[in-house]
Structures are given as structure tokens and as C-alpha cells.
Amino acid sequence: MAEKADAPAIVEALPLSVPHAVDTTTTMASTDPIKRKLDKLIASKLHNDPEFLKVVDYVAPMVGDLDIHTERRLIQSLEKRQLELNQEYLQEFEKVNAHVQDFTDKVRTMHRICADLTNRIQQNKEKTQDLLSKTSALQNQKKHLEAKQKAIDDFLGKYSLTDSERKALEGNPNDGTITSDFFPALARAQNIYMDSKELLRSNGEHSAAVEIMEEMSQTLEKAYEVLYRSVQRECRTLSADYVEMKAVLCQSFAALEEREVLLKYAIDEVGTARKNQILHLYIDALTKGTYSNGKPIELMSHDPLRYIGDMLAWIYESIEGERELIQMLFKDCSPQVIRDNSIGLLSKISSALCRPFKLRAEQALAGETDSVVLFRISALFAFYSEKMIPEIGVDSELACTVEELNQLTLNIFYSGLSAAVQKILSRMTAPDYDLLPVPAVHQILMLLRDVLETHDGAMVGRKNSEEEFNKIFGCVLDPLCRSVQVAATHLHSPLDVAVYTLNCLSAIHSVVILYPFTDSRLEMIKALMEGNEDVLVSEEASTILANTGFITLYQKAAAHDRNQGPLSLIPGMDTATVNRVFAQFDAFLAQPDKYQLDQVSKISSARTRDTVQQRTTDNVAAAYAVVVRKLEDPFNAYEDISFKSVEQVKELLK
Structure with a gap:
């Protein structure tokens, strides 16, 4: 196509005639314009002109030998070529024109259709103007309703529970237990109740707030009932053998703080469950043995001191274990809950041990006659009583039982001590010629020393030590002094009586002075000694x-x-x-x-x-x-x- 387009231009650019050399010379000689034209042509440096070179390249294939007819033939060829190109252009243009005419027809048809549609739309617009107004009103109403719907959804989202929360508050329908999802739902219900209460306070008469408060109040009551039943069920299986306490149970007690009555009932359930459990464990320890040594405590029933000591040690360790269990159970509660309920709960749990322990302790004491052993058992009772009272309370049944057993032991001890002293004094002989104390005096003082050393060796200070010392001295020293005076009457010389009495009193003084609470007794002994010295x-x-x-x-x-x-x-x-x-x-x-x-x-x-x-x-x-x-x-x-x-x-x- 480029060749066809450029051909006319090339033809037009070619000179119409090429003069012969002779003619050129003649012309140049006769006319100056031609000369000027040639000079201009020569001076134009056509060999450097791209357009000229392009024309030469196009014409060169058409020219064979140069003669006088070359120009004519070239012109004819160019004209013929121009004619062919114009015919080809015309044919191609006719095709384009056909397409253009076809496109024009389509555009006209489309124009008619669009005009028709425009007319129809205009007609419909005029007809539906009322519908559009109604539609606009409905759209505005829709926006208003959507805003109301959003406000209602926000209100319901703030003041109502979800289905999952309601389901969590209802607990497991099979066994009545709850899961950890219960507590966020409970807190959510409490927040809704407080928010509705605040809404009612701020907006006055608000029917929705009243209804929400009533609904949440009923929901909370039912939820706390479900919570209490779940705690009740869990407490029945509660055991100190658990490695870890169930977190749900701990959270349950913390949640029950909002309901003091239910919390009290739940704590009573714990006490009842643990009371039965600790009694079972105590019987097992007596008959089957403990986990620590595996030997039943009953095996030591022939040794009252060891037997009672092992039982007291087991009871104290169990109370400590129960205390730790209670602290773990109430770890999520406020410290006030533990302070208010720990002692009472431990008192209730430990009360299960009173009867079996008292029965066995009394049986063991009934067969013991050794005063020193009895006093050591009394020291055990005093020691464990002082250790347990801060945990279970001074008025607890177990503390009272231990105190009763301690008093029983002391009564048996005083009776046994008096009997032992009388037994020794019944074998007292008359003084020897050396006027030294007879063996019976030393035996009684040895007995007194053993008893008092047991007191000093006790693991805890006895609260009635002075009273006990006075009773012990009354059981031992008063009969001894009377027996010494009676024995001295067998001597004939008052000097022998004085020396023998002095020797006995010196022996008594050397023992009594070693112990506390003996000032009055020492003064009495000193007065007796001074009388004999006189x-x-x-x-x-x-x-x-x-x-x-x-x-x-x-x-x-x-x-x-x-x-x-x-x-x-x-x-x-x-x-x-x-x-x-x-x-x-x-x-x-x-x-x-x-x-x-x-x-x-x-x-x-x-x-x-x-x-x-x-x-x-x-x-x-x-x-x-x-x-x-x-x-x-x-x-x-x-x-x-x-x-x-x-x-x-x-x-x-x-």
C-alpha cells in the first residue's frame, strides 16, 4: 500500500523531459534561465537528498537502456502505474464505503431505538412519579426503621442474655453440674441487673427496665440454685486425695459470696462431706495403717504413751490437711470468708474423731499405772491441745475432748502418784546409825524428779504449771515429810532426830530447788531445817x-x-x-x-x-x-x- 501511495508523488517529482546532451549545450548557450536551473540542480547535491534517492530507487527498475524514447516510456509506465494504483484504491475505497454505509444504517437504527426508549422512559417517568415519591418515602422510613432496629439490637445486646449464656446458667441437664462458662454468664446477668437498676434510677418510670430487672432477678435466683446444687454434688465427692482442686468448685464458692445463706449451706455440705471422709480415714489408719509407714496404729495399743501419741499426731496432721484443703477451696473467695468459716468448719470436721479417739484413749489410760507415763501422756494432751486450738477453736468438740482426757489423765496421775508414794512409804525403815535418809526417801525423790523432768521436757509450756506443781508436791512431799517425822521418833536422842530430819530435808531441798514454782515449798523446807538447826x-x-x-x-x-x-x-x-x-x-x-x-x-x-x-x-x-x-x-x-x-x-x- 505504501508503494501504491508513493507512486503518484514520485511520478510528479520526475522531470517531464530529459534533454539530449547536444540540446542541453545549445539551450545553455541560448538561454540563461536554463543555465541557472542546471546550476541550481547541480548545486543542490541530489545525491545527498533522501527523497531524490528514493525516487531514483523506485524508477531504476523501470529503465533499461537510455535512448530518446526512455522518457516517454517512463512517463507511460508511471502513468500506467498511477492508473493501476488509483483503480486499486478505488476498489478498496468502495469496500470501506460499503462498511461505512452499513455502520451508518445501524447507527440510524440505534438512534431510532434510543429515541423510542427515551420517549418511553419519559412517559414511564411521568407515569411513575408518584411511585418514586412513595419509594423515596419508604427508603427514608427504612433508614429510620434500621436505626431503630440497631438501637433495639444494641439495647437487647446490653440488657439481655444470649442463648449460650442462658444455656450455661441452666447447667448440665443430666447431672446438674456447671462448667466454667457459667461464671461469665452469671457475671453478665448481674451486670444487666445493675445496669437496668441504674437505668430505672436515671430515667424514672421505665417499663423495659422494670421488666428486665424482674427477669434478671428470676434468672439470678435460678442460677444460684443451679450453682448450689452443683456445689452440693461436687462436695459429696470432695476428697483431700485430689492432686488439684477443681477450679469450677473454687469459683463456685467465690460466686456464692453474693448469697450468704447459700454459702453457709454450701460450707455445711463441705463440713459434712469431710467429716465422713476423715472418720473413714481415721478408722483406716487405726486398722490398716497410714500411707507414711503402712503400720496400723492399733499395733501400739500395748504402749499407751506411743498409742495415744500416734493418734494425736495423726489427728493433728489431718486437721492441717483439712485446713490446707479449705484454703484451697476458698482461694478465690475474699479473705474474710476464710477467717469467718475456717475454724468453725474445722471444728465440725474434727468432731467426727472425738468419740472413737476418746474411747480408745480411755481404754489405754485404764490399764496404765506408771505415774511418769501418765504425766507424759498428759503433756502430750497439753501439747496437741495448744497446737490444735488455734485451728479448731477452744470451744470445739475435739478441743473439749482432748481437755477432758487431759483432766482424766491428771486425775489418774495424781491418784497413781499418791498410791506409788504410799506404797514406797509403807516400806520405809527406821533410820540407820549414820542418820542418813533411808532408801525410801531417795526412791520418792527419784520419782518426783522423773515426774518434774517430764514436765520440763514437755514440748510446750503447760498453762496450769504452778497449780500442777503444787498438787505434785502435795502428793509427794507432804506424805514424805510426815513419814520422815514419824520415822525420826524411833531415835532416842533429840540430836539424832534433828540430824536425821535435817539430812532428809536437805535431800528434799536439793531436788525441789531445781524446778520452778517452788518458792513457797522451799520456804517451808527452810523453816523446818532452821528449826532443827536451832x-x-x-x-x-x-x-x-x-x-x-x-x-x-x-x-x-x-x-x-x-x-x-x-x-x-x-x-x-x-x-x-x-x-x-x-x-x-x-x-x-x-x-x-x-x-x-x-x-x-x-x-x-x-x-x-x-x-x-x-x-x-x-x-x-x-x-x-x-x-x-x-x-x-x-x-x-x-x-x-x-x-x-x-x-x-x-x-x-x-
Whole structure:
């Protein structure tokens, strides 16, 4: 097509004639314009013109040999080629024209159809103008209703429960248990109730709020009933053997805090379930053994101390286990719930153990006669009572049972202790010549020491320790002291009686002083010892004064009065007699041990013996001082008497 289009242009661009060389020369010679044209043509540098070269390339195939007819033939060829191209163009144009005419017809037809449709639409628009108005109104009404529907949906979404929430609040229809979905649904119902209440408070008379409140109130009541029944069912299978507590049960108790009555009933269910369980476990521990050692506690029933101790230990461990179980059970509740119910719940649970434990403890105590063992059992009761009371309460049945058993044990102990003392005292023999305590005295003191050491070795301080000590001393020391006094009556000499009594009292004192709450008892013992010391001191001082002859001087000097005149004039108080007596007294000062009583050396306590000696020395020195004061008084007219001063005598008697 490009070739056909360019052909006319090429033909037009070619010169119409090409002059011969001769003609050209002649023309150039005759006319200047031709020359100018040739010059211009030569100067145009056609070999560099792309258009000219393109024409040459197109014409070259049409020209063979150059002659005088070449131009004519070329022109003819070009005209012929132009004619062919025009014919081809005409044929192609006719085809295009046919298509254009066909398209024009279609456009005209479409135009007619569109015009017809436009007319019909205009007619329909005029006819449906009322319908469009109604449609617009309906659309506006639809938007308004949709807004209302959204508001209603939002209201219902805020103030109503979903189907799944209602189903969760109803619980399992088969067994009545609940799942973890129950609690979010319950919280949702509570929130709806509070929101409706707030809505009623803020908007006054609001029928929907009233209806919602009533509905939610009924829903909550039913939900709490379902919750309580579920807790009731779970508590029946509750066991401390569970490795983990069910989270649903813990959440259930936390949810029941909103209903105090139901919470109380649920806690009672826990107490009843655990009460039965712990009794079953206690019987198994007695007859089958515990998990720790596998030996039944009943195997130790022949040993009351071990038997009762094992039972108390098991009971205390069980109470601790129950306390941990309760804390785990109420872990989601407020701390006040645990504080208010833990002690009462443990008291109820532990009450199941009272009767079987009391029966077995009484049977064990009935066959025990050893006072020391009985006192140790009492210490066990006191120890575990103090440990358990903070957990179960002082007024709990188990605490009262343990206290009753403790009092029973103490009563048996005091009776047994008195019987043991009387049994030993019944075998008491008369004092030996050495005046030391007889074996029965040592046996009773050994018994007393064993009992008191048991008290000191107790794992906890006894609350009535002073009262118990006084009772023990009353059971042991009072009969012992009476028996010592009775046994001393078998001795013939008052000095022997005093020494024997002193030795027995010293032995008693050495034991009693080791323990607390003995001040009054020690004072009584000390008074008895001082009374017997007085006997020895008085007798020994009198013996010394009598053996030296000083007693006569002392008696007359002490009884002398100035109205009687000078002491030296009284018979037996002359200077010679006084010098002789002082000489004998000096002999005593030289060897004071020679005048000591034999009974004093039999005092077993060195301290008591030294006390007797010191008091004797003080009495002798006091008598010596009375006489010396009379001798030094010029009124008594003593001369040429040599005597030592009171200080010198005291120094020599040390």
C-alpha cells in the first residue's frame, strides 16, 4: 500500500523531459534561465537528498537502456502505474464505503431505538412519579426503621442474655453440674441487673427496665440454685486425695459470696462431706495403717504413751490437711470468708474423731499405772491441745475432748502418784546409825524428779504449771515429810532426830530447788531445817559453855542487876573463879573441834553443817560478849583478870 501511495508523488517529482546532451549545450548557450536551473540542480547535491534517492530507487527498475524514447516510456509506465494504483484504491475505497454505509444504517437504527426508549422512559417517568415519591418515602422510613432496629439490637445486646449464656446458667441437664462458662454468664446477668437498676434510677418510670430487672432477678435466683446444687454434688465427692482442686468448685464458692445463706449451706455440705471422709480415714489408719509407714496404729495399743501419741499426731496432721484443703477451696473467695468459716468448719470436721479417739484413749489410760507415763501422756494432751486450738477453736468438740482426757489423765496421775508414794512409804525403815535418809526417801525423790523432768521436757509450756506443781508436791512431799517425822521418833536422842530430819530435808531441798514454782515449798523446807538447826546449835553451844564452865558466868552475868551490887561480890563470880573459867575457855579456843557434838559430823550437807557450826560460834561469842561487858564495867570491881576481846574470840572460832 505504501508503494501504491508513493507512486503518484514520485511520478510528479520526475522531470517531464530529459534533454539530449547536444540540446542541453545549445539551450545553455541560448538561454540563461536554463543555465541557472542546471546550476541550481547541480548545486543542490541530489545525491545527498533522501527523497531524490528514493525516487531514483523506485524508477531504476523501470529503465533499461537510455535512448530518446526512455522518457516517454517512463512517463507511460508511471502513468500506467498511477492508473493501476488509483483503480486499486478505488476498489478498496468502495469496500470501506460499503462498511461505512452499513455502520451508518445501524447507527440510524440505534438512534431510532434510543429515541423510542427515551420517549418511553419519559412517559414511564411521568407515569411513575408518584411511585418514586412513595419509594423515596419508604427508603427514608427504612433508614429510620434500621436505626431503630440497631438501637433495639444494641439495647437487647446490653440488657439481655444470649442463648449460650442462658444455656450455661441452666447447667448440665443430666447431672446438674456447671462448667466454667457459667461464671461469665452469671457475671453478665448481674451486670444487666445493675445496669437496668441504674437505668430505672436515671430515667424514672421505665417499663423495659422494670421488666428486665424482674427477669434478671428470676434468672439470678435460678442460677444460684443451679450453682448450689452443683456445689452440693461436687462436695459429696470432695476428697483431700485430689492432686488439684477443681477450679469450677473454687469459683463456685467465690460466686456464692453474693448469697450468704447459700454459702453457709454450701460450707455445711463441705463440713459434712469431710467429716465422713476423715472418720473413714481415721478408722483406716487405726486398722490398716497410714500411707507414711503402712503400720496400723492399733499395733501400739500395748504402749499407751506411743498409742495415744500416734493418734494425736495423726489427728493433728489431718486437721492441717483439712485446713490446707479449705484454703484451697476458698482461694478465690475474699479473705474474710476464710477467717469467718475456717475454724468453725474445722471444728465440725474434727468432731467426727472425738468419740472413737476418746474411747480408745480411755481404754489405754485404764490399764496404765506408771505415774511418769501418765504425766507424759498428759503433756502430750497439753501439747496437741495448744497446737490444735488455734485451728479448731477452744470451744470445739475435739478441743473439749482432748481437755477432758487431759483432766482424766491428771486425775489418774495424781491418784497413781499418791498410791506409788504410799506404797514406797509403807516400806520405809527406821533410820540407820549414820542418820542418813533411808532408801525410801531417795526412791520418792527419784520419782518426783522423773515426774518434774517430764514436765520440763514437755514440748510446750503447760498453762496450769504452778497449780500442777503444787498438787505434785502435795502428793509427794507432804506424805514424805510426815513419814520422815514419824520415822525420826524411833531415835532416842533429840540430836539424832534433828540430824536425821535435817539430812532428809536437805535431800528434799536439793531436788525441789531445781524446778520452778517452788518458792513457797522451799520456804517451808527452810523453816523446818532452821528449826532443827536451832536444836543442834542450842545443844552444841550449851555443851561448849557447860564443858568450859562458862555457862555459870553467862547465866549470872545475864541476870545481874546494879541493884544487886558489884558482880564480883556475887558468889561464884569472884576474880579467882572467873580466871579459872577463862583459862578453861582458852583451852576450848585452842581446840574447838574437841568440843563438837558427834551428831553434827553426821549432817550430810556441808552447807548445813557449816551453818550449824557458824551459828554455834555466834551463840558462844554472844555469851562471851555478855560476860566481857560485865567484866569491863568498873562498877563490877574486877581487877587482874586477863581475857581476850570479843573480836579475837570470833577470829579464833572461825
